Amino acid sequence: MIKTKKMLDISGRFLFVLGVLALTFVFAMFQGGKVSWTIFYSLLPFVMYSTFLFFYPFSEIKVKRSIRSANSQNSGKFLVTLSLKRKSRFPLLYTAVTEKWAEDDVALLAGGPFKRLFLFGFRKEIEWQYEIEQMPRGEHLLEGVVVEVSDFFGWLRKTKLIDARDTILVFPKMIDLHYVPFDTQYDRGTLVSLLNIVKDTTMVTGVRGYQPGDRVTWIHWKSFARTQTLMTKEFEDRRSQELLLLLDGRVSATFEEQVELTASILKEASSHQAELALMTTGLETSLFPAIQSEEQLHQALVHLAKIKPSEAEKTVSLVDFGTEFQHGGGIVLITAQPDWPFMQSVLRTAKNARSIICFVVMKGTGTTSIEVENAIQLARSEGVIVHVLGKEQFREAFKEVAGQ
Template structure:
């Protein structure tokens, strides 16, 4: 409204100036006075026509080349502007209104080597592009948003501003255009190192989470090209007078529960939470490739439980949760962890991903370990080495036979990340 009033007042000023020059030329006469009038006449007419020219008839389209990204990727955006009347415009400015969710940056692994001691990801994004439409009805351009942060981002408004040649009258209009893009967490390459496997008969030691059992035969079948010579069942071959080979059972899928701490610690490094989100998704994806039945539990003020599965739909549900997950400031993880573990007694392996540790959490872990077959912990910390206080807190876990793997942020900057299951 204020902008419209300003345009009306300035248009009246232009009209008054034209009338004034005309009156001056009529009464004064002479070459100079008429030169001033005729010299300003086309400019004044253009200014009045510009004041009447409607920006609301413009059509602005935003096109995102790919609506799905991974954190740290660059997004390319194409802008198309169309107008009906080829009214001459010397210039116009295009401004993209970025949402607050994009006021961060993620540089994938490089962020863990950031020179900023705080490790903050905050950044100020602003895009203003100068365009020169002249008589064109349709013009287009592209821009890129670099180092996308994790989350669901909605671009909903652009602003176009233009003015006449002297800048006496300016026009501006916001165009509501909604485009959405989803940026999933960065996925680390994971190297699983496990010495735990499970057969139907009981627990044994193995080098993989799931592998072919070549020591326990479940039956025999006819020989097929590619079968090993050592697998030939000579007794069945002699009995049936045809080449027979042993058939082996595969190990059953190991049921794994991955637990994620969604609470905020007062002294926590800003990058630790993003690291825990990235590692959660990376582990779920890697375990899915091993055909393990993996459940995911994110513990905050309310628990988010995703039941066991390794099919695409289950993975997509977990990814959608991690896409927009945010830390909860109020609450105790150790207390909530103890409450939730009372409901999980079926998992073969409990895998706990934490970024802070205290005495109460250590006690809750020891209690949970008594009811579980195997318990592994990944403790992500900001410094290269643990402090003496952290070492003292973790000592009871070592004596309890719980596997504790310490991962610094610097280690997360180098792929692949080795994860040990015991």
């Protein structure tokens, strides 16, 4: 339908141009005189150019796009270079080039449409470069380039969308957190913690005297053969941390800050060899049960780059993820709305969690509302550790928890 409308539009414009030429010719034939024929012959070159332009094939124009920041971070600079090439030297006059994005919001960030007017002339190639100062987080699609060419008087205009698709992935901005494990739990310990100390039986650091309860497999038999005294191998302690990050996917004023905090924790915790998992709620519940390799971390960050908030009434209830942490571990919940129905669903499905830490992300250092304060007090009464954070407090968030 759209193609038909465009064809009718340009055909109508071309018939108009021919009609103007025919009208001046009839006028010259009946009127006669030098002035009448001067008008006709003066108009003839412009009509001929419009005719050639009507039949000019846009298919010979090729677009090449060079993106300097294809995988940038939120609020980072984004630089694009467009190059238009063609084979012939047919003179093109007023040529408007427009970059077509699937999202109109991106054009608003640039201060207007991505449009540039060129006098192509006889050149075979033109180049255009533009920049977006602060690219928003998300997956953005470049659909192509719209090329519009006009004749001298704007009587004839040809427009074509040249397909040149590119996908731009902008990751959430990641902050360098001062990551501190909360408390320590040893093999025989009684502390509730996210951090477990286990024995790495592949790393023997020495021997000690046998104590009742030591495993038989830990006995150093060579020492026993020499001294006839039971000795037990000592192993290197290896820290491991089972940690689930749970991102509240409901719409909030601080949703972008919540995503940034989640991505920052993922990055820092993975560098501390934590056994990580990520869950996000929203229109769909997404779970990344094991984030141990660089590839798995990248997949989780890609998900955080694409995630969009959902309305509260459309948010899917949490699934039962307790079995994922049946051997212990803890949950870090990141939200802006610690309302009781949501917190209750977390508590109900996290029965195996050793502890739950809730980071409530607020704008600036403003005070929380009475509803939020009541929800926080109710969550604390159920054993949830709650901390209210502004963006400027993200770096020290774990130090505050570890200090408790």
